[in-house]
Amino acid sequence: MWASSPFLLRNARKGRRYWKKAIYTYMVIQTNQRAVTLPARAKTLSALLQGRRSVRQFQDRAVDRKLIEEILEAARWAPSPHGRQPWRFAVLTRPELKTLLADRMGETWQRNLEMDGQESEIVKIRLEKSRQRILKAPVIIIPCLYLEELDRYPDERRQADETAMAIQSTGAAIQNMLLMAYDLGLDAGWMCAPLFCPEVVVDALELDTHLIPQAMITVGYAAADPKRRDRLPLSSLIARFD
Numbered sequence: 001m002w003a004s005s006p007f008l009l010r011n012a013r014k015g016r017r018y019w020k021k022a023i024y025t026y027m028v029i030q031t032n033q034r035a036v037t038l039p040a041r042a043k044t045l046s047a048l049l050q051g052r053r054s055v056r057q058f059q060d061r062a063v064d065r066k067l068i069e070e071i072l073e074a075a076r077w078a079p080s081p082h083g084r085q086p087w088r089f090a091v092l093t094r095p096e097l098k099t100l101l102a103d104r105m106g107e108t109w110q111r112n113l114e115m116d117g118q119e120s121e122i123v124k125i126r127l128e129k130s131r132q133r134i135l136k137a138p139v140i141i142i143p144c145l146y147l148e149e150l151d152r153y154p155d156e157r158r159q160a161d162e163t164a165m166a167i168q169s170t171g172a173a174i175q176n177m178l179l180m181a182y183d184l185g186l187d188a189g190w191m192c193a194p195l196f197c198p199e200v201v202v203d204a205l206e207l208d209t210h211l212i213p214q215a216m217i218t219v220g221y222a223a224a225d226p227k228r229r230d231r232l233p234l235s236s237l238i239a240r241f242d
């Protein structure tokens, strides 16, 4: 690597002090190049993983389309069964589409909450809270399962396992997006609501009927730092180590 540097080759006959300076300059260039690929918001991967947080309230500030595409690009590199990438994404930024979606999903939420026996006043408050969360999110990414290109099995068991793998992979794609959003100085939140009414979301947004919406990932600039949830100690998560 050193010998192949044109800068150093050109100056091979210079004295010791010159060499020292040349090597130092070369190292700075290398370090700077490396720095570009490091996370922007956190200095290490571990700090990035621990820094990412669920944000539920955003500033009234639009997100540049390039940043949204970087977030989607991160999803593209997630692991997937047979490398088939069984996920597609719908992106909403326009207020009228967010309103339409909130209205349509609201009908299902209301039915579900009433079915749970919740008081009508509580139902009203919770519905309005969710509605505002959707309307005020600058960007909403809806990850959808796309199972059409997965393997087909004659038995139900293995077919169900194939679907489970696709769902696991969707989680990996979502995590990639959350981390990329955070690294870009944005924040994101996860709303599971579409899981309970995928057909409503497909219908409202006129999506391909082969898509199965799984969640809503709200993205924007955090309005405030949220409280973080504590984590269980690592020792309690390891079911067995050997």
Ligand SMILES: Cc1cc2nc3c(=O)[nH]c(=O)nc-3n(C[C@H](O)[C@H](O)[C@H](O)COP(=O)(O)O)c2cc1C
Pocket: 052, 053, 054, 055, 056, 189, 190, 191, 192, 193, 228, 229
């Ligand atoms: C599958 C899944 C579904 C979730 N659904 C919701 C949701 O509907 N609403 C919500 O506010 N947060 C939701 N979350 C976010 C979690 O509440 C959050 O990740 C958890 O409290 C840990 O907080 P942190 O993300 O800040 O570390 C969901 C997370 C996952 C993985």
